[in-house]
Amino acid sequence: MALITVKDLSFTYPNSDKKALSDISLTIEKGEFITLMGATGSGKSTLLRLLKPELRQNGDISGEVLFNDRQTETLSPRESAEKIGYVAQNPEEQIVTDKVWHELAFTLENLGARRSDIARRVAETAAYFGISDRMERDTATLSGGEKQLLNLAAVMTADPELLLLDEPTAQLDPIAAARFIETVYRLNRETGVTVLICEHRAEELFAISDRVVILDDGQIKYDAAPRQVAAQIDINSPHEAFLPTAARIAHLVYQSSDAFGSLYQKAPNDIPLNIREGQRFIGQFANTVRVLDDESSAHPDAVALSLKNIHFRYERNSPDILRDLSLTVYGGEVFALLGANGAGKSTAAAVIAGLRKPYSGTVKLFDKPLKDYKNGSLYQNNLSLLPQDTESVFIRETVGEELKGCETIVESFPYDLRPLYSRHPYDISGGERQLAALCKALSTGPRLLIMDEPSKGLDNHAKTLLRDIILRLKSDGVTVLLITHDTEFAALCADRCALFAQGNIAAVDTTENFMSGNRFYTTAASRITRQRYDGAYTADRAARLIRLNGGAP
Amino acid sequence: MKRFEQLNPLAVAIYYLCVLIITMFSMNPLLLGIALVTSVISGILTGTAKLRTHLIFALVFLVAAVLNPLFVHKGVTVLFYLNDRPITLEATAYGLCAAAMLVAALYRLRELSKTLTSDKVLYLFGRISPKLALLLSMTIRYVSLLHIRWRKISDSQRALGLYDDGNLIDAVRGRARVLSILITWTLENGIITAESMESRGYGSGRRTSYAVYRVHTADIIFIIVCLLLTAATAVGVWQSQTAYYPALDMDLLTPWGSAGAAAFALLGVLPLIINAKEAIRWRLLLSKT
Numbered sequence: 001m002a003l004i005t006v007k008d009l010s011f012t013y014p015n016s017d018k019k020a021l022s023d024i025s026l027t028i029e030k031g032e033f034i035t036l037m038g039a040t041g042s043g044k045s046t047l048l049r050l051l052k053p054e055l056r057q058n059g060d061i062s063g064e065v066l067f068n069d070r071q072t073e074t075l076s077p078r079e080s081a082e083k084i085g086y087v088a089q090n091p092e093e094q095i096v097t098d099k100v101w102h103e104l105a106f107t108l109e110n111l112g113a114r115r116s117d118i119a120r121r122v123a124e125t126a127a128y129f130g131i132s133d134r135m136e137r138d139t140a141t142l143s144g145g146e147k148q149l150l151n152l153a154a155v156m157t158a159d160p161e162l163l164l165l166d167e168p169t170a171q172l173d174p175i176a177a178a179r180f181i182e183t184v185y186r187l188n189r190e191t192g193v194t195v196l197i198c199e200h201r202a203e204e205l206f207a208i209s210d211r212v213v214i215l216d217d218g219q220i221k222y223d224a225a226p227r228q229v230a231a232q233i234d235i236n237s238p239h240e241a242f243l244p245t246a247a248r249i250a251h252l253v254y255q256s257s258d259a260f261g262s263l264y265q266k267a268p269n270d271i272p273l274n275i276r277e278g279q280r281f282i283g284q285f286a287n288t289v290r291v292l293d294d295e296s297s298a299h300p301d302a303v304a305l306s307l308k309n310i311h312f313r314y315e316r317n318s319p320d321i322l323r324d325l326s327l328t329v330y331g332g333e334v335f336a337l338l339g340a341n342g343a344g345k346s347t348a349a350a351v352i353a354g355l356r357k358p359y360s361g362t363v364k365l366f367d368k369p370l371k372d373y374k375n376g377s378l379y380q381n382n383l384s385l386l387p388q389d390t391e392s393v394f395i396r397e398t399v400g401e402e403l404k405g406c407e408t409i410v411e412s413f414p415y416d417l418r419p420l421y422s423r424h425p426y427d428i429s430g431g432e433r434q435l436a437a438l439c440k441a442l443s444t445g446p447r448l449l450i451m452d453e454p455s456k457g458l459d460n461h462a463k464t465l466l467r468d469i470i471l472r473l474k475s476d477g478v479t480v481l482l483i484t485h486d487t488e489f490a491a492l493c494a495d496r497c498a499l500f501a502q503g504n505i506a507a508v509d510t511t512e513n514f515m516s517g518n519r520f521y522t523t524a525a526s527r528i529t530r531q532r533y534d535g536a537y538t539a540d541r542a543a544r545l546i547r548l549n550g551g552a553p
Numbered sequence: 554m555k556r557f558e559q560l561n562p563l564a565v566a567i568y569y570l571c572v573l574i575i576t577m578f579s580m581n582p583l584l585l586g587i588a589l590v591t592s593v594i595s596g597i598l599t600g601t602a603k604l605r606t607h608l609i610f611a612l613v614f615l616v617a618a619v620l621n622p623l624f625v626h627k628g629v630t631v632l633f634y635l636n637d638r639p640i641t642l643e644a645t646a647y648g649l650c651a652a653a654m655l656v657a658a659l660y661r662l663r664e665l666s667k668t669l670t671s672d673k674v675l676y677l678f679g680r681i682s683p684k685l686a687l688l689l690s691m692t693i694r695y696v697s698l699l700h701i702r703w704r705k706i707s708d709s710q711r712a713l714g715l716y717d718d719g720n721l722i723d724a725v726r727g728r729a730r731v732l733s734i735l736i737t738w739t740l741e742n743g744i745i746t747a748e749s750m751e752s753r754g755y756g757s758g759r760r761t762s763y764a765v766y767r768v769h770t771a772d773i774i775f776i777i778v779c780l781l782l783t784a785a786t787a788v789g790v791w792q793s794q795t796a797y798y799p800a801l802d803m804d805l806l807t808p809w810g811s812a813g814a815a816a817f818a819l820l821g822v823l824p825l826i827i828n829a830k831e832a833i834r835w836r837l838l839l840s841k842t
Contacts, residue, residue, distance in 0.1 A: 081754025093745035379714030387709035
């Protein structure tokens with residue numbers, strides 16, 4: 001039985017000539033788990049919002065949306081709150097109250113449930129989500145991943161039939177994101193709740209979804225089982241960004257070689273979707289050549305930044321956040337500091353940027369101790385920090401005013417920001433905002449640029465753009481320090497990587513050795529290939545190695 | 554039975570209300586003495602006041618006690634002259650009592666603020682109005698959120714070379730800038746919170762207010778005992794005579810007066826008795842197993 005039926009749905013935003021959605025028809029069965037993908041601006045958020053009456057935006061709608069064979073507009077606010085749960089991208093802003101238990105009770109309070117019912121539902125939900133131990137905590141003290149799980153749990157207390165999730169893991173680190181998706185999957189299997197999730201995380205979602213729907217420019221481009229969609233996507237089209245790594249390797253292997261190509265034609269249903277299937281897939285090829293012999297460029301000699309035995313804590317009685325941290329970054333390299341959220345990476349960035357003073361140890365920037373940079377000279381032509389929350393950067397009404405004085409930088413970017421000049425900095429996409437903030441960070445002409453989680457919340461297209469800019473900065477001689485939890489992004493642009501844990505560096509190596517040396521904290525490509533090849537930490541490198549070996553063993 | 558701070562917030566609130574009313578509205582020196590002694594003991598035993606607090610409160614006591622005789626010269630018993638001004642016994646006695654009242658109240662208020670945490674206060678207001686309770690809860694959450702954001706903004710502005718606090722004018726300008734960003738950020742993102750509330754049914758009908766506290770028999774017994782002791786103390790105050798000016802005219806130890814004082818002393822240490830009883834019960838339970 002269909003839970004949601006969308007018929008010939010079109011939608012146009014006010015003051016816009018272009019249809020944000022055109023002629024969408026989609027049926028969602030009860031209990032299905034559907035992943036909705038698409039580039040920024042493809043209309044996936046718009047579609048999701050049209051399914052819940054309170055979230056509908058103003059604009060021209062034609063066509064109809066049925067929920068349980070009823071027009072969704074006729075759902076009362078109470079029915080909508082009970083039957084359709086919604087979790088959005090930003091973990092922080094969705095939380096309403098100050099205590100975890102109160103947040104869990106919030107939905108039921110709104111519905112006017114009796115106290116005894118609320119008590120029971122809150123208790124069982126907390127137990128199911130494993131948050132019983134933090135019921136008394138202030139919501140402000142939770143980590144991003146914990147906050148987002150709380151948001152999900154708070155929605156589930158009303159026992160909805162449909163869960164709408166709008167990029168719920170975009171702001172989370174990979175481990176918290178995987179945990180969130182696992183929880184959603186478990187809910188789907190164990191309670192039968194229907195799930196519609198907008199996400200970029202193909203790696204986890206292709207393997208567990210019943211169907212994958214890909215939107216392109218307001219229209220449905222693909223709507224089929226994940227394996228079929230993965231087989232249909234053209235590797236040379238922009239849609240390849242939605243493929244999981246295993247499928248991308250398979251596509252890359254097959255695309256050019258004739259012999260391989262025919263093999264692929266025979267077996268579209270064998271396209272691998274997850275790590276395990278990927279390993280089985282590459283197992284059919286020879287591995288006489290285990291490693292690509294290419295540029296193993298030695299790092300430059302000049303030291304840009306050095307940290308020696310840094311100790312830092314926030315308060316006198318609190319534990320050390322940085323414990324004996326030592327680190328050297330060479331001039332002109334792109335260095336990635338990787339680690340889970342809450343490990344102290346951002347604190348390290350603040351210490352390097354002179355915003356926090358360590359209680360012992362020295363930080364030297366271009367061979368000069370940080371404290372010798374007087375009168376703000378540190379932040380002029382020397383160092384710049386692009387913060388994690390770009391909201392904290394903007395002050396003016398429009399992007400144009402904001403970027404006054406940055407014209408040459410704007411022109412040098414591969415993405416044109418000028419059409420956005422009349423818009424408010426909050427009204428542009430996350431990727432565009434990241435670029436605008438980067439312009440401001442570069443306007444002081446830094447020789448060392450620190451970027452705190454630059455890829456957070458970005459889709460693959462925006463990530464590629466950001467990578468190009470970083471590589472261009474590198475060729476201009478700027479040293480770039482990436483603080484990130486995104487191993488895939490680090491693999492794309494870093495020369496060297498370090499693993500940050502328990503307040504200091506657990507491992508530091510070239511990106512190639514780092515990614516092949518790690519078992520868990522590494523890229524999907526590296527996990528797929530590590531038993532058979534070395535240093536194949538991206539899908540491209542893996543495919544090149546397979547072709548180099550030239551066929552079956 | 555539970556420990557005092559585990560009682561229903563309503564019982565805790567009523568207790569402090571009783572103690573504070575008697576402390577602040579009677580000038581009976583006997584009761585004020587008892588109030589001071591019990592509040593200090595309670596502060597020490599419950600650990601709500603540290604050494605620093607004791608020292609500060611002692612200083613407050615001294616200053617308050619000295620001020621009255623220095624400025625008030627009423628009273629018939631002159632002790633000595635200071636700069637040709639008479640320092641009287643009556644004004645000194647009054648000053649001591651007022652200082653005792655002030656410091657006892659300070660100790661109790663401190664205890665109150667440590668015992669009645671934000672969610673307990675919220676529970677009390679929630680009984681009056683669910684809407685008010687939600688408003689308070691959201692306000693408390695926003696205070697910590699704004700604090701965290703303030704710090705993030707000033708950090709990022711500084712590291713972008715846009716914030717300079719070299720001199721006073723720049724520092725003020727920098728703060729204004731941070732405040733402006735803080736307001737924009739919070740208002741713009743407020744819509745997400747509003748959506749989250751609306752999609753979870755806020756405003757769809759009558760709200761209830763959920764709380765993790767319940768009223769047990771122990772709470773009711775405690776409240777009744779509190780009110781009885783307070784009533785007894787009030788009668789004691791009524792039946793004893795306290796006049797400071799023009800001459801001290803006290804009749805404190807009447808039968809009712811003594812009974813009232815005893816009741817108030819008991820009230821002052823009631824939480825300590827409950828906690829001590831609980832501690833003993835635990836010991837006994839442990840020794841049996």
